[in-house]
Amino acid sequence: MERRIGMEASIAMAEAVGLCDADVVSAYPITPQTHIVEHLSELVANGELDANFVPVESEHSAMSVCCGSSAAGARTYTATSSQGLALMHEILFIAPALRLPIVMAVANRSLSGPISIWNDHSDIMAERDIGWIQVFVENAQEAIDLTIWSFRIAEDKRVSLPTIVNFDGFILSHMIEPVLMPDREQVQDFLPPFEPLQRLDIDNPVSMGPVGIPDVYTEAKYVQHKLLTDAYGPIVETFGELEKHFGRKYRPVETYRADDADVLLLTMGALGETAMTAVDERRKRGQKVGLIKLRLFRPFPYKDLLNAIGDKPVLGVMDRAVSFGGPVGPVASEVKAALFSARKHPLVPEFIVGLGGRDTSIADFHSIFDDLFEAAERDTTPDPRFVGLRE
Secondary structure (H helix, E strand, O other): OOEEEEEEHHHHHHHHHHHOOOOEEEEOOOOOOHHHHHHHHHHHHOOOOOOEEEEOOOHHHHHHHHHHHHHOOOOEEEEEOHHHHHHOHHHHOHHHHOOOOOEEEEEEOOOOOOOOOOOOOHHHHOOOOOOOEEEEOOOHHHHHHHHHHHHHHHHOOOOOOOEEEEEEOOOOOOOEEEEEEOOHHHHHHHOOOOOOOOOOOOOOOOOOOOOOOHHHHHHHHHHHHHHHHHOHHHHHHHHHHHHHHHOOOOOOEEEEOOOOOOEEEEEOOOHHHHHHHHHHHHHHOOOOEEEEEEOEEEOOOHHHHHHHHOOOOEEEEEEOOOOOOOOOOHHHHHHHHHHHHOOOOOEOOEEEOOHHHOOOOHHHHHHHHHHHHHHHHHOOOOOOEEOOOOO
């Protein structure tokens, strides 16, 4: 039975990993992720989690340990952030290529330079093409639920791909919120024991990760791409199973008061809840505004997004990272590509917000909605705007 408690989001994620009976935790501390692996070390030391807790000398080593343990058939978990995720870069591509169902939390944090320990999405946007399933959460409850779900989808033999749970550093990672924590029996009913699709076994030796000569490399990458795109069906299916077991609904694309909206705004991550408050305030003024929340980032849910947009004339897109020298926002680029392929042509103003932990307030959202209504009135798309930019 679920119990209602107040808990920091990072601790809640660690507790969820414990309920999933992870076999190996590969751990290296980095702000603001550290509380996850610290609490997992306590669970292991106290005998509450029967796992091998492996402290390593770098994040590069952390992901290397994950690949080895997962290949040997262990349910494997790690967590990182920012420069640590960047240091993993070389190894991150190996996990999906070998179909290793590792689960990782990324406490999203800005990349250097200048040095910043605060939140934005520049770390994960630099790793968007690594081939992992990627989801974003808004609050501590979602962090619990989607951590448990991540083991289920990663280990599904139709999928067998690593999965990242993105959650905003500090804005969410260090927040104490009321949550419903499931018990171990509930989790075990939802998450079957791990049965690897393939494993290293000295009694039945196999080769994993051999050289891909030109004659096979393209085919290998095609299969990898197809596996990730085909994972969409099992993702939706397991979201449904999660709802049956825990009563909370998740979808690749979620909306808030969007059906009759004149203008829409798209967000990812914890700022969606602040945006919902601004939407409610605008509705009280009689203005029909709505929100689209992008839950699933990879595989990108093109059809769900297009259905959510419908025939709305204006869609503002919020990005928390910059694509330097190219289109300003990486998420906006993805959205525009989806619209172009479907021959839909709403106005798509872009907004860069919350870089390096800068606060994005309800007032900022009202300013964004003002811009969206102005764009609709003028029937023109303004230049991308850095919200809160100081002159």
